[in-house]
Amino acid sequence: MNRSDFPMLQNDLIYFDNGxxxxxxxxxxDEMVDYxxxxxxxxxxxxxxxxxxxxxxxxxxxxxxxKLINCxxxxxxxxxxxxxxxxNMIVFGYMKYILKENDEVLITKAEHxxxxxxxxxxxxxxxxxxxxxxxxxxxxxxxxxxxxxxxxKTKVISLAHITNVVGDVRPLEEIGKICKAKKILFxxxxxxxxxxxxxxxxxxxxxxxxxxxxxMLGPTGVGVLYGRYDxxxxxHPLQYGGGMNNLFEIDGTVEYKNIPTRLExxxxxxxxxxxxxxxxDYLLDIGIDNIHKYEVxxxxxxxxxxxxxxxxxxxxxxxxxxxxxxxxxxxxSQDTAVYLNHYHICVRAGNHCAKILKDEFKINNxxxxxxxxxxxxxEIDTLVKVLExxxxxxxxxx
Amino acid sequence: xxxxxxxxxxxxxxQNPVHKGLLNDKEYIKVNTHNESCIDNLEIAVKIEDxxxxxxxxxxxxxxxxxxxxxxxxxTLLGKSIDKVKEIVQNYENMINEENYDEEILGQLNVYNExxxxxxxxxxxxLPFDALKQILKQIEKEK
Numbered sequence: 001m002n003r004s005d006f007p008m009l010q011n012d013l014i015y016f017d018n019g020x021x022x023x024x025x026x027x028x029x030d031e032m033v034d035y036x037x038x039x040x041x042x043x044x045x046x047x048x049x050x051x052x053x054x055x056x057x058x059x060x061x062x063x064x065x066x067k068l069i070n071c072x073x074x075x076x077x078x079x080x081x082x083x084x085x086x087x088n089m090i091v092f093g094y095m096k097y098i099l100k101e102n103d104e105v106l107i108t109k110a111e112h113x114x115x116x117x118x119x120x121x122x123x124x125x126x127x128x129x130x131x132x133x134x135x136x137x138x139x140x141x142x143x144x145x146x147x148x149x150x151x152x153k154t155k156v157i158s159l160a161h162i163t164n165v166v167g168d169v170r171p172l173e174e175i176g177k178i179c180k181a182k183k184i185l186f187x188x189x190x191x192x193x194x195x196x197x198x199x200x201x202x203x204x205x206x207x208x209x210x211x212x213x214x215x216m217l218g219p220t221g222v223g224v225l226y227g228r229y230d231x232x233x234x235x236h237p238l239q240y241g242g243g244m245n246n247l248f249e250i251d252g253t254v255e256y257k258n259i260p261t262r263l264e265x266x267x268x269x270x271x272x273x274x275x276x277x278x279x280x281d282y283l284l285d286i287g288i289d290n291i292h293k294y295e296v297x298x299x300x301x302x303x304x305x306x307x308x309x310x311x312x313x314x315x316x317x318x319x320x321x322x323x324x325x326x327x328x329x330x331x332x333s334q335d336t337a338v339y340l341n342h343y344h345i346c347v348r349a350g351n352h353c354a355k356i357l358k359d360e361f362k363i364n365n366x367x368x369x370x371x372x373x374x375x376x377x378x379e380i381d382t383l384v385k386v387l388e389x390x391x392x393x394x395x396x397x398x
Numbered sequence: 399x400x401x402x403x404x405x406x407x408x409x410x411x412x413q414n415p416v417h418k419g420l421l422n423d424k425e426y427i428k429v430n431t432h433n434e435s436c437i438d439n440l441e442i443a444v445k446i447e448d449x450x451x452x453x454x455x456x457x458x459x460x461x462x463x464x465x466x467x468x469x470x471x472x473x474t475l476l477g478k479s480i481d482k483v484k485e486i487v488q489n490y491e492n493m494i495n496e497e498n499y500d501e502e503i504l505g506q507l508n509v510y511n512e513x514x515x516x517x518x519x520x521x522x523x524x525l526p527f528d529a530l531k532q533i534l535k536q537i538e539k540e541k
Binding site: 338 | 466522
């Protein structure tokens with residue numbers, strides 16, 4: 001990994017908002033430009049050479065995703081718009097037809113809106129019950145709390161592998177074992193994790209996994225839905241149209257294609273899928289485990305320094321990822337973010353789409369720093385220096 | 399206005415805003431406002447009698463610009479007629495959006511005359527006024 005691989009880093013900025021989206025290496029950009037410049041045809045259609053090349057390049061990415069998450073079959077990988085769409089497909093294309101009134105789904109208050117709102121909507125539609133597993137005093141999920149929350153009505157546990165504000169890493173292997181023993185479907189939101197910590201969907205007994213390309217060095221507009229073959233095979237498409245059918249007649253006879261194509265109606269985001277493939281190459285070349293170790297190192301380094309600043313409150317010192325949620329005493333988080341922006345430091349302020357986490361934090365808004373593989377200790381030093389001088393904050397923001 | 403006076407006035411209204419805290423009074427018309435970053439969360443309540451702004455109160459959490467603008471807006475609009483308020487709101491919006499406006503009518507609200515230099519803060523300065531406009535619309539509907 002070289003910082004020079006990332007054109008955005010040539011600009012004068014310190015990018016600490018990787019939880020929102022990551023920067024893209026030149027190889028990903030070039031790969032997409034190559035598609036548009038040299039073989040820009042549709043997929044799954046033509047009998048001419050460039051179209052065949054599109055098919056090959058597009059389908060090739062399924063194999064790369066399979067390798068990344070270690071699923072059993074390449075057909076278990078569906079390309080979607082992103083993690084949000086993937087989660088909606090899981091809830092409204094599968095769970096809606098499987099779950100019954102009063103069946104229980106376990107989530108937590110630290111989940112992203114995408115792993116809360118579809119469930120709340122399904123509860124309105126078919127009367128399932130959404131239960132929140134209590135978090136510990138660090139706002140993290142513990143296995144004992146999870147086990148205590150399971151009843152004989154629990155049919156689904158749906159959790160982020162890494163949460164987007166607290167940044168705690170959930171013990172997927174142990175949760176997967178519990179789910180297997182109790183015949184519970186285990187849904188994993190991998191948006192903050194797939195490019196940050198290794199995942200093995202078979203080993204962890206994951207039924208469904210959702211993630212987005214743009215949070216893993218890839219382009220916007222594409223993501224992945226993984227589903228175990230037997231489950232995915234009975235998922236109802238949420239979209240019908242070209243590309244997903246074998247035949248249809250005026251009398252209403254319709255025959256759909258097999259998965260995954262059945263679940264990818266319309267022309268897919270071809271350039272983006274191919275770009276995602278290049279992003280996976282980049283990540284696997286470095287090794288996801290190495291990325292995780294480096295992020296945890298950066299966080300420890302930052303926490304040690306930030307703790308020395310008296311007016312900084314940190315909400316998640318101990319979680320083992322690259323995410324830090326903090327506030328300056330008496331300063332609204334958005335003012336802190338605007339202040340840091342003055343020094344070209346990009347952080348996110350707000351509730352980070354985890355709107356029910358406020359019940360846990362007892363505060364509505366935080367500033368979030370989220371590191372990635374191209375961040376450096378020197379950048380953290382700059383951040384610390386700026387935060388040390390924060391008594392000047394209103395001279396800057398007003 | 400020199401930058402130090404401007405900052406001091408905003409900071410004073412941010413740290414000690416006027417009319418903070420809602421009253422349990424049904425005569426107030428209340429709206430909640432969130433700006434598009436979904437971070438600010440202000441409730442604004444207005445009491446109108448005979449076409450005159452009798453009281454404005456607010457509560458909630460917001461950045462220094464939104465909070466101070468709310469406080470200064472309240473001070474400026476108290477006792478004014480609805481027609482006058484509409485004129486002030488229009489001129490204030492024009493100022494924030496770099497259009498022609500009447501400096502005189504805005505009084506202390508002129509402290510935001512350079513907010514346009516930070517385009518990402520325009521929404522913050524407009525937040526309480528957006529809420530007020532919602533309330534004025536509501537009143538017109540009820541007429």
